[in-house]
Amino acid sequence: MMGHNKNFDIPKEMGAWVLNDPDNINIVKKPVPQPKEGEVLLKIDAVAICATDLEIISHGNPARIEGELPFNKNYSPGHEAMGRVVKLGEGVTEFKLGDRVAVEIHAGCGRCEMCRKGWYTSCLNYGFASKGHKANGFTTDGAFAEYMTNRTQTLVHVPDDMSDEEATLAVTAGTSMYTLDVMGGLFAGQTMVVTGPGPIGLCAVGVASALGAEVVLTGTRDNRLEIGKKLGANHVVNVKKQNPVEFVRDLTCGIGAHYVLECSGAANAINDASAMIRRGGKIGLAAFPSKPVEVDIANLVRNNAYIYATRGEGKSACHRAMALMAQKRFDAKLIHTHTFPMKDLQTGLKYTRERIEDAIKVVVRNDERLI
Numbered sequence: 054m055m056g057h058n059k060n061f062d063i064p065k066e067m068g069a070w071v072l073n074d075p076d077n078i079n080i081v082k083k084p085v086p087q088p089k090e091g092e093v094l095l096k097i098d099a100v101a102i103c104a105t106d107l108e109i110i111s112h113g114n115p116a117r118i119e120g121e122l123p124f125n126k127n128y129s130p131g132h133e134a135m136g137r138v139v140k141l142g143e144g145v146t147e148f149k150l151g152d153r154v155a156v157e158i159h160a161g162c163g164r165c166e167m168c169r170k171g172w173y174t175s176c177l178n179y180g181f182a183s184k185g186h187k188a189n190g191f192t193t194d195g196a197f198a199e200y201m202t203n204r205t206q207t208l209v210h211v212p213d214d215m216s217d218e219e220a221t222l223a224v225t226a227g228t229s230m231y232t233l234d235v236m237g238g239l240f241a242g243q244t245m246v247v248t249g250p251g252p253i254g255l256c257a258v259g260v261a262s263a264l265g266a267e268v269v270l271t272g273t274r275d276n277r278l279e280i281g282k283k284l285g286a287n288h289v290v291n292v293k294k295q296n297p298v299e300f301v302r303d304l305t306c307g308i309g310a311h312y313v314l315e316c317s318g319a320a321n322a323i324n325d326a327s328a329m330i331r332r333g334g335k336i337g338l339a340a341f342p343s344k345p346v347e348v349d350i351a352n353l354v355r356n357n358a359y360i361y362a363t364r365g366e367g368k369s370a371c372h373r374a375m376a377l378m379a380q381k382r383f384d385a386k387l388i389h390t391h392t393f394p395m396k397d398l399q400t401g402l403k404y405t406r407e408r409i410e411d412a413i414k415v416v417v418r419n420d421e422r423l424i
């Protein structure tokens with residue numbers, strides 16, 4: 054067949070990590086999945102570990118298997134992945150065997166109101182594969198495995214000169230870009246404060262800077278703030294040493310920033326954001342505070358503030374984030390700190406959870422068989 058320039062030996066069975074009881078994962082044998090119409094089979098090469106993986110493995114949410122928590126369902130987590138196309142499902146001509154691709158998480162169901170609007174990360178059939186919903190690593194089998202099937206709309210080509218590890222960051226960068234999308238800004242020449250230099254915050258700095266914003270990054274650790282500078286932050290504020298609200302108000306002649314993108318999850322973050330934005334300013338929420346927080350709503354109302362809470366990487370944001378990465382508009386590699394073999398996933402999870410050696414993005418590689 055045309056375009057089939059490589060043939061791959063695909064085993065019948067593969068190794069895959071599965072979630073048993075909370076905080077209990079192990080490698081099992083599974084049949085290698087078969088790509089359906091409009092899907093391809095990927096041989097996974099690299100997967101970045103996300104804070105959400107830790108959440109799922111310990112507490113289940115936001116993963117859902119047919120509406121239920123994902124424990125003891127033979128389900129494989131892992132969602133920030135890249136790999137090679139090794140088998141094409143029926144009707145697939147947009148990819149060919151051997152293509153290197155990064156994956157987006159959510160395909161959605163494609164038939165609900167939200168999917169039809171392009172908001173497939175908040176699909177109304179979330180968690181129901183029986184209704185056509187697919188979000189690998191959340192509601193269908195994910196990438197902590199040797200192989201995975203994906204619908205082609207969730208695949209992005211990886212440039213030849215981009216490493217596997219960097220390519221796994223397309224999802225994180227896409228998540229940041231989606232929040233910026235939903236905030237609906239022009240960004241060029243406008244002031245954007247990013248609070249919290251975790252993976253999403255640092256990627257947001259890269260994306261917002263590539264879009265021409267004047268970026269202020271706030272955080273508590275100088276080394277993270279330095280990485281933020283390299284990603285394009287014009288100003289950094291260590292909130293342990295300097296009041297970030299005063300800094301932003303001074304920078305903007307007392308008017309306030311156009312946007313605050315909250316990526317810290319800190320209890321006072323919304324109130325700080327509310328004090329940093331100008332009248333009619335916009336606040337994007339991309340982090341989860343661990344407990345309900347007290348919010349000064351009156352100040353938001355007085356200032357005609359807009360608040361946007363977003364989920365995941367909708368509106369094909371990963372494709373556009375990858376385009377910026379391919380153009381080297383920001384260096385996502387700065388966020389990748391550690392690599393382990395996939396069989397040592399538990400070590401990678403521990404590094405991420407405990408931030409050992411200031412781990413930011415830990416990647417596991419699938420270079421040797423798991424079984």
Ligand SMILES: [Zn+2]
Pocket residue numbers: 103104105106132133224
């Ligand atoms: Zn993630």
Ligand SMILES: [Zn+2]
Pocket residue numbers: 161162163164165166167168169173176177178179
């Ligand atoms: Zn849907």
